[in-house]
Amino acid sequence: MIKKVGIVGSTGSIGRQAVDVILRNKGAFEVVFLSCNSNIQELQKQIALLKPKFAIVLDGNKGIKKIDNTKILHTISDLLSLISTQEIDLLLSAAVGFSGIRPTYEAIKSGIDVALANKESIVSGGKILTYLAKNTGSKIIPVDSEHSAIYQCLMGNDKDKVASITLTASGGPFIKRPDDSLSFVSVEETLKHPNWSMGAKITVDSATMMNKGLELIEAKYLFDVPAEILNVVIHPQSIIHSVVSYIDGSTIAQLGYPDMRTPISFALGFPERVNSGVNTIDLAKISNLTFYEPDFNKYKCLKIAVDVLKSGSNVLMIAMNAANEIAVELFLKRKIKFTDIADIVEKTVYSFAEKEVSDIEEIFEMDILARQTSIKICKTEYGV
Known part of the structure; x- marks a missing residue:
């Protein structure tokens, strides 16, 4: 039976390797949609190879309406609508960072199996997502x-x-x-x-x-x-x-x-094993x-994460993940030192009390608050 797949984050590292696995297993998969942030050049190559019905480009540039026979959409609402309305057996959630939580949540809510490469989804909303999966029958297969x-x-x-x-x-x-x-x-x-x-x-x-x-x-x-x-x-x-x-x-x-194609192929093919090329x-x-x-x-970041894990507080988990995303971006832009990453994360995490939020919208609110806190720390203490 052909497995129908949607790929969130298709032009990133995991997404590109997933496309490679799919192409090695002709007739095993049908790609219903691809999504990316802004890498149109890579997306065009993937569309030519996979011929999906839809593709989503989330960078806000709505000029492109069609590539070949693939309809191009442009908003997160479009992406969530495709997940909930199209016939999909498996969603590969490979977006980078916290942004991956919404499509992951939508797929699980719809009872769709998820090949999960977006660890931030589970770090921030693990209890909610796993509880929801038990109720909807969605399998979460880690990548x-x-x-x-x-x-x-x-x-x-x-x-x-x-x-x-x-x-x-x-x-x-x-x-x-x-x-x-x-x-x-x-x-x-x-x-x-x-x-x-x-x-x-x-x-x-x-x-x-x-x-x-x-x-x-x-x-x-x-x-x-x-x-x-x-x-x-x-x-x-x-x-x-x-x-x-x-x-x-x-x-x-x-x-x-x-080689990431091994766990990718396991998640895509589950419960069968397919050729990974490895x-x-x-x-x-x-x-x-x-x-x-x-x-x-x-490895101070690991120590912070271990302490947060032991606390059991998903507020601290959300704060840690948000601060890390902010700090890593600043480091990649050469605005802070490598060792500043752990310091910014630690200061952000301990700005919050240990508690639990249990609603998906609260998680998004906490993420915004944690990012604001982290940005303030970066401005006042690191001048960026």
Whole structure:
């Protein structure tokens, strides 16, 4: 049976690799719509290859009405309407940042399965989205390599028998760099990830290890597990993607080369496996796998995220995510130092009381307030 797919964020790193997987599996997928922010050139290429009925360009430029036989729409309302009205089996939610929460929410509300690459959706609205999914029957299939690994390691096992879940982290480009030199690193150095090819925002998050903090929170909600069984280990080779240990002493790990097409293909094809274009591992050629405890002095963003996770407050989670997005954008624009990112996040987070918001509109309001708070901190303390 052909699976009908909508892709939010099709021109980003995850979206482009998803298109590659879809093209490798002729006849398995029909793309109903694509959406992007502003990369019309890449979108045109994808339209020529996939021939979707619709495409959405959200940059506010409404001059383009049609590309080939694909109707071009331009607003978030158009996108949400397509999700709720078109016949779609799976939504790939691959937009970057908090903006991905609305289409994710709309798909789950409509009972559509979601291949989730937008971790910020779950970090900010995890309890609401997972509760809604249980009621609508929507499956949330993670695309992050770590959560895809955990998902696979849990399959066929009793979750109540899990002793611990360990997410692996590469350590980013500065794993061997002394702590006291990090304030001098450049944007270019930060964007040179040793293992993965990703977009700018997630690559910076990998360097600060905020991505791993977000992933810990995401794991708590996706798998409905207590925070105390979740932990992180640095694994520079990025071959083991996550590990689940059980009370009988068994430990199950998922291995693969560091290529996002593997978890993307798992999520797109689920419950079947499809061709990803990635080679299987040759164990004889892997000479050494190493593991280290993360250094919280170097990775301050990870420490903040761990503390926020332990608090259980989604207000702090929303504030942390919003502040991180603001700070990373300023760093990429060369307006603050690399080490300022963690400081801005910490100051923003602790401007808020630990509490819970339980309505989707409240989450959006909290996000706006957190961004305003973060921007004020950046202006008054960093002059930007």
